[in-house]
Amino acid sequence: MRDGGMGELRMSRAVFEAVRAHGEEAYPEECCGALLGRRVEGGWAVEAALRAGNTRTESARNRYGISPLELIGAKREAGRLGVEIAGFYHSHPDHPAQWSRTDLQESHWVGCVYVITAVAEGRATVSNSFLLEGTSEEDKRFEGQRIEVLEG
Amino acid sequence: MTIVIPTPLRVFTGGKDSLDVAAGTIAGALEELTTVYPDLRKHLFRAEGKMRAFVNIYLNDEDMRYLPEKEATAVKASDTLSIIPSIAGGVA
Ligand SMILES: [Zn+2]
Secondary structure, three states: OOOOOEEEEEEEEEHHHHHHHHHHHOOOOOOOEEEEEEEEEEEEEEEEEEEEEEHHHHHHOOEEOOOEEEEEEHHHHHHHHHHEEEEEEEEEEEEEEOHHHHHHEEEEEOOOEEEEEEEEOOOOEEEEEEEOOOOOOOOOOEEEEEEEOOOO | EEEOOOHEEEEEHOOEEEEHHHHHHHHHHHHHHHHHHHHHHHHHHHHOEOOOOOOEEEEOEEEEEOOOOOOOOEEOOOOOOEEEEOOEEEEE
């Protein structure tokens, strides 16, 4: 799937809706969480979403951060489920579901997915997935992925 | 002790998500890790040898930055050292 085509992120309807509901509940602040899943051809298949608190309490309307301690817990949960930390999600209150310069600068999990949901006036609208590609801090970049929502 | 390796760094460890090392301190454990997997070094440390700012090192549930002896902190075989690149972002 790396020959110019978009990779894809697979997730169940339940996980997809849970991520979006979190964005609506946190509005007008940014929500965030971890995505657990396994590697598949072309990307990741996400099996669970774990909510995290937003550590950026002083600027939560336009910043997010996840405490490393919560990540230690997420890693433990991933191990229990036999999966990995596949990536993260956060919301953009009243902003498009596109990564920002700050998002790229502060993303360091190369090979993982970052799902962004736009929340307009409290309602989740578009969700987009971006794979952090590259080999290092110096050449990292976001590549858009199609989100394939699996019904049932 | 056990060192837990995060998803993005597993391409440098042949896919392994942890490594058991026999080290006396946090610094010793990281030295052993980067000796076993030399490609990891530049992802954890800047050229002059300082830890990259976005790399968090936790000894069990404690941030190494707040341990009085930092990387010189003594470790036991039953300890877990987690490497956690930070997760953050923001609009504009
Ligand atoms: Zn963002």
